[in-house]
Amino acid sequence: MNSILQPRPFRQTMHRLMNLLIFKVNQLGDNVVFLPLVQQLAAHFPHWRITVMTSPAAAPLYEVACPEARLLSFNTQDFNSSWKNPARLTRLLRITRALKPDTCLLGNDQGNAAHLLARLSRAALCVGPHVPERKLCFLLHHREPLIETDSAARQNWRIAQAMLARLGHPALPDAIPAPDLSAFGREGHVAIAIHAGASRAYKRWPLERFIALANKLADTHPVLWFDQNEAGEEMLAPRIRRVTPGSLHDFIRHLAGARHFIGNNSGPMNLASALGIPGTIFNGPSRPNWDPMWHSEKFDLLRDAALACQPCDLFSRPVNHCQNTFHPMACMDRWSVDEVHQRVLARLE
Structure with missing residues (x-):
């Protein structure tokens, strides 16, 4: 050799x-x-x-x-x-x-x-x-x-x-526990937490719809918005609490205190799943093996089985851009603000 x-x-x-x-x-x-x-x-x-x-x-x-x-x-x-x-x-x-x-x-x-x-x-x-x-x-x-x-x-x-x-060592238990995130602490605000970001653009529901949804929900519920440093965010209603976490520690502490989480299929969704926070998730191009790993019964995954292009991510890697040339971002465009608003309210009852 x-x-x-x-x-x-x-x-x-x-x-x-x-x-x-x-x-x-x-x-x-x-x-x-x-x-x-x-x-x-x-x-x-x-x-x-x-x-x-x-x-x-x-x-x-x-x-x-x-x-x-x-x-x-x-x-x-x-x-x-x-x-x-x-x-x-x-x-x-x-x-x-x-x-x-x-x-x-x-x-x-x-x-x-x-x-x-x-x-x-x-x-x-x-x-x-x-x-x-x-x-x-x-x-x-x-x-x-x-x-x-x-x-x-x-x-x-x-x-x-x-x-x-x-x-030659004994195997780990077959059941996979959720990660223990208790060391990050918890802020007990009990609001609806909204995070509009994701690592890639084709994994995001439009920001303007997130903002419209946040404003509608804020009429009846406390809303916590994680700032994305985007120009459109000035349209958020003054009654919405906006936070810009200075660290991942701060982000998890704020998220842990939420009553409900709304976001894309991304890192914050996985954190919500680990914390047991119920959520409404825009699934977009993600494959089923990226569904919430823990407490899946608490999540409403917004995906439409009628869309032949969904999911477009490959088993071994993301494709990095929308594959639907006839109707780009159809999997996100499918969901209106009013429909998502009603689905979230139903989850909160």
């Missing part, structure tokens, strides 16, 4: 320190559904040294809710493209090798850079998803097949169970 790929000798790690390096450099929502796995590994194997590579947006999740894990954060785009940039890849490889991982665990959505760094880290075991579209998937020692109908949380759980089996 080429010496650059030669792993260090495998160590038995049941009752001794093991260095586990986890790759999860991605969006906030992807890490919300991954967090319970890291929390469970830290709880079941307190003698392990766990390091999580993640994004700056997601790092506070682990800092507050899983302080046992060491964190390294990287810009997602820079990290994922590093396999095409020798200088950047070399810097990342130095960091990775300095950790001296015994095992590398890759999340279900990690790209070629994570695969290459894991294998070049000289870890004795690299475990991740089997995604044929990943050019460097073959570098992993174990590639766990992904089941398309599984939730994203379940897919990651299966990968971790495969890792534990390869290490």
Whole structure:
């Protein structure tokens, strides 16, 4: 075997320190559904040294809710493209090798850079998803097949169970708990919380409709609006409480006190699901495996089975723009302010 790929000798790690390096450099929502796995590994194997590579947006999740894990954060785009940039890849490889991982665990959505760094880290075991579209998937020692109908949380759980089996350790419980976010606290405002954002434009219900909906709801209920720093927000009624959280900690604390959440299928929705906050969600292009992972009975998912284009996101990745050229954004345009207003009121009864 080429010496650059030669792993260090495998160590038995049941009752001794093991260095586990986890790759999860991605969006906030992807890490919300991954967090319970890291929390469970830290709880079941307190003698392990766990390091999580993640994004700056997601790092506070682990800092507050899983302080046992060491964190390294990287810009997602820079990290994922590093396999095409020798200088950047070399810097990342130095960091990775300095950790001296015994095992590398890759999340279900990690790209070629994570695969290459894991294998070049000289870890004795690299475990991740089997995604044929990943050019460097073959570098992993174990590639766990992904089941398309599984939730994203379940897919990651299966990968971790495969890792534990390869290490000869007992499996985690089959039930996936919601992440414990209690350390973030809770502001008891009991308002309807509205977050109009999402990481990609084609995943958003129009801002002007969110604003009109907020104004109608504010006639009868307290409304908390998370500012998006958009020009149209000056049309919000003065009675609506507007907040601009200075950190993820502040955002979660405000969200935890909500009576109901309204938003797109995005990171805040996953946080609401974890917190058990009922919600009305514009599902847009998202696949069913991104439905709320926990407390799903509390959510009204706005999607129309009659739309042949929905969902347009692929199993292995988002498509990044609307695929409907005849009626762009049909899955969002389908929902009027009046219809959503009535659906929310029905949920509040």
